[in-house]
Amino acid sequence: MYVCVCHAVSDKQIKQAVENGCCSYREVRDCHNVGKTCGRCVPEARELINETLISLAKDIAQAA
Numbered sequence: 001m002y003v004c005v006c007h008a009v010s011d012k013q014i015k016q017a018v019e020n021g022c023c024s025y026r027e028v029r030d031c032h033n034v035g036k037t038c039g040r041c042v043p044e045a046r047e048l049i050n051e052t053l054i055s056l057a058k059d060i061a062q063a064a
Helices: 011-019 025-032 042-063
Strands: 002-004
Touching: 002 011, 002 042, 011 025, 011 042, 025 042
Parallel strands: none
Antiparallel strands: none
16 A cells, blocks of 8 residues: 555555664655655654554564
């Protein structure tokens, strides 16, 4: 599913960016230009980033 239509950025691309080390909206924005045009995708992108970070933290906690 596309999160940012203006730059054709999908939810998978955002999740992958977080899994590869992006830890904030700003880092994902700089990587994929999410929210740089109209800004309508910003709330959804932020939510997806936070959900992915929480999921990664749970995975790390379970592995420890």
